Amino acid sequence: MDDSTDDDSYHPRKHYAYDRQVSSSRWRTSREYIRGPGPETHTTESAQDGQDPPAGVYSYGYFSGSGNDPQVQGHFVPEIQKYNPYVIFKGEQLPVPIWELPEEKVQDFHDRYFIAKDKSRVEARKTLNRLLEGNINTIERGHGYKFNIPKYTDNMEFNEEVKVSLAKAGKTISRSFCNANQREVASRTGYTIDLIERTLGAGLNISKRTVLYTNKDLFGDQSKSDQAINDICALTNIRRGSLGIIAAEKGIVVGNIFLELTNGKSISCSIGVQIPHRLDQIKDVCVEIGSRNIEYILVVEKHTMLNYLLEMDYHTNNNCIILTGCGMPTLQTRDFLRFLKQRTGLPVFGLCDPDPEGISILATYARGSCNSAYDNFNISVPSICWVGLSSSDMIKLNLSETNYSRLSREDKTMLKNLWQDDLSDVWKRRIEEMISFDKKASFEAIHSLGFDYFATNLLPDMINKVREGYVQVQEKKEPQDTEASED
């Protein structure tokens, strides 16, 4: 079935009596002629110019399902295992979720690839102490102060089976104090091992930013302290969280759910709560009493996107959980998404601005990043479907030029690098479109069609289209500056 959906039902222009004649654009509020499932019939509040609503009048209504009807007790509706080409990976073979892999298969992955593990604080401290002692021996044997660190960056491979980018095991890089070029990085590594060992001993967690400032003379800037932390995760084969290292920033989650914590507290997410960085603090995730079934998780790129949708009560009207990492997600936010997906089985949809950065953020949730390659296996969610916004979504909306800015050289380089990867045909075609469209925008540009149009109409339609997964997989094309093709 052809992906293009240019029949009458979708074209936004026909959904709105949108009248540019008068000096400022006047349009009826989106409530009057909205298409979409809803309990109430449409309300014609004021047909100013007597024009009848277009054929196929729509029903629409707002209701806040949450907390109104204590008899209602919703649950999580797991994803039906059907292939949906809006996912990032090529081909139609669905990956088995990592947490459902049999034990021996997981072990095989751990042998072939370099994958960090969770450890208790006591074990982590022992490993660090053994490392320090091991160094004293190499010094005593005259080999000096030296680390052999598994090579996790520039040593990646996209694994077709689990559809995640993983660091191949076997190669190492040396950090030797005796080598003049490696002396600084070796002392940063040694210093950080000692710092982490003491943090674990004090029963604390510290942020990456705090690590930098404990010795700014030594590190200079955060890229160096981050590198030392990642090296130690690689060296010890222990995940960053188990070493007591966290991110200073936190993602936000909204939904008619609550998190049951191990300390007995329950945290309602209905007005937006910070994601706890220690997932072992969360005993369970539950649907709030009085809320209907939850049907999907919506990952959004920006904090302002989450707050706009929260304001429109989107999570209640569309029975979903909304999560944001407030830009590029931290390891904790990515791990929380994997945790939510594993616990609830819900499908995951991704929403970003129609720009290169938005695509790269969704790709990180789906298949991981280079810097934390040692953790990609544990926290990636390759089944995330890129709902939008794509250039073709924007082209259809016919927005004014002031909403757009040209792609910069860096933008185009980022798009072409993304395109080189093993991507699904929908992802590749959308990247090609953006290169030829040569413009980017922010999702708020859509508010020029009505401040609630995006939340009440466009986004639900886009998600329904993706959920039905009826797109035809077309042949792959090279990224010349071809005319924007219909999505």
Place this chain on the structure above:
Amino acid sequence: MDDSTDDDSYHPRKHYAYDRQVSSSRWRTSREYIRGPGPETHTTESAQDGQDPPAGVYSYGYFSGSGNDPQVQGHFVPEIQKYNPYVIFKGEQLPVPIWELPEEKVQDFHDRYFIAKDKSRVEARKTLNRLLEGNINTIERGHGYKFNIPKYTDNMEFNEEVKVSLAKAGKTISRSFCNANQREVASRTGYTIDLIERTLGAGLNISKRTVLYTNKDLFGDQSKSDQAINDICALTNIRRGSLGIIAAEKGIVVGNIFLELTNGKSISCSIGVQIPHRLDQIKDVCVEIGSRNIEYILVVEKHTMLNYLLEMDYHTNNNCIILTGCGMPTLQTRDFLRFLKQRTGLPVFGLCDPDPEGISILATYARGSCNSAYDNFNISVPSICWVGLSSSDMIKLNLSETNYSRLSREDKTMLKNLWQDDLSDVWKRRIEEMISFDKKASFEAIHSLGFDYFATNLLPDMINKVREGYVQVQEKKEPQDTEASED
């Protein structure tokens, strides 16, 4: 009593066996020699070089009071009405909190100053419709499309009685479509009135950012759409929240408290929750069962500050609520602080980086801003005490130069503008110090003294000093580049 606290008890260097001899700085974890009230005696985990802890060994301990002991039920400990010179205003006469002013006194303020009021959505819509109809009359009478807007910016006065900057009533500015220079601003104002009227009609709230994007051709950038919104608040004498306009960003609150919402839900703040923008959604603020008395509200400048303190369980160990506006606070965050102060009576302490921007953010919480002058009376908290960080705090810590950067020209201008205001002597002296110190830093620089030193030692000490309010008011000095004087 002299403010300088250079006796043995305070100097950080003596608190730490801090030993620079070895290549990387080694110091014992802060837990071993910590001064401060705590239930356990100190633990000497490892006196590596046999050195006895300094005289006056300290007791220290961690305990998580929250949720451990269901019999414990803390409450909010109201501020004792004693003058504390760390507040922003001059002189020693404490202002009566605005919400305790008698009715006729409030009316008097409303007559002398321009102060916006809360209104129901129905009333707000009527006012806007009257405004539009009023305009049709002026057009019919040949006077064209015209607004007379109360002059709220550059028309401010610091009121000694309530210690807040207020916009004087009486003056107006005209926005006339017939005047070529005012045509654009008049059409933006007209367009925004119509947009707000429809938002109210749809029962929705929209963010300032959404207003911009509903017609980017007309506004161009957010400063213009914000100006139109503020003009309409002035024109209608209605607060922005009552017009359904909110900020896209939100502050975060942490504490062993929960917010009881009008929809029956209770929102625990123990891991950090977004501040609801509609305070009428909050029925009450309560201390969590099992938590001890809450003693103060700590307003922090940055999100990373809040997360660092959350990580150190500062709110539990020091019985406080922590609030951040993630930088310059929105009206909602400032209003939430006023709401918390009014409901709990707790003292409010402000913590910021030792830089001009941090000082200006705390000043905004205390006495308001120009752009929203019409709302300062409703949401300012002049009794906020500036705990730190000041330049003299940093000078005492003897941190390495890499943690500092020079004040820019804009920084110095900002400091001198702040200094011109009616400020207390402590604020003035600290600003003078920063000008002569000519450097700024981020609070994380203090982590070089131990990653938990700031949360477990320096900050509690600073707050105790402010709470005891024992500073000597010294004479005022002009801001030449004088030698940094002791705080």
